[in-house]
Amino acid sequence: MTVTAVLKDADALTMTLDAEFEASPERVWQLWADPRQLERWWGPPTYPATVTSHDLRPGGRVEYHMTGPEGDQSRGYWEIVDADAPYRLIFRDGFANADGTANSDMPLNEARVTIAEIREGQTRMTIQSIFPDAAAMEQLIAMGMEEGLKQAVGQIDAILASDVRA
């Protein structure tokens, strides 16, 4: 496992994940910058991603859909806020409707990717998810993002445990 840390800060509305790779920053950057490589890791094996549009320049857009085992598709997009190859990528990740338009019911969360060389051939990638506000964080958390998630999991586990006792 290359993930070295997952840090959740409910006050700062962030979740930060650190990972280390035996590769150069340029190589790690390719994972994001090459749509064919991005397709190979963004979606889980059961929901592979297809990137249909890919422009990592500031103001650019990445569009993708993921195809499930039943042929069902879900669409998403990134709005590129900033990009500085191979060290920095900032984008807002959103859900899209079937016709590709942004689904404004769902909050965007901002991801800041920082790539830095630790030593020759070893690179640390930090992904920080930033939520626009507490309400959006709550909604995304409710949908599965960390902190409140843990809280919900703890509560659910407690409930399930007491249910067994009952």
Next chain:
Amino acid sequence: MQIAPPDFDLVFGALSDATRRDIVRRAVDAEEGVAELASHYPMSFAAVQKHVAILERAGLVTKARSGRRKIVRTNPEGLRVVRRLLDRYEQLWLGRIDRMTTLVAEPPNTKETNR
């Protein structure tokens, strides 16, 4: 990105509220109706009724008749579904990092042939 069935939003929307999580916890005992549940919260009966309806729609609680009362009961199966979805989501980024690791370990895709 979405990795869950359509009712995912419904279920997590229902659980995103502290009062509703508390109702789910209390309803494990299946002893109280909406009126009794409402007595625990500084809000109107109607407001609590609305919370219960949201939980019911998400499959997290059921209402069962007991004499003249309707008892609110937590649906453990609904919670198990939630648990599985949460586990899956938590694995999402870890899975991505794993796949990234595999990718960077691949030999560079050079078209170099034997010289």
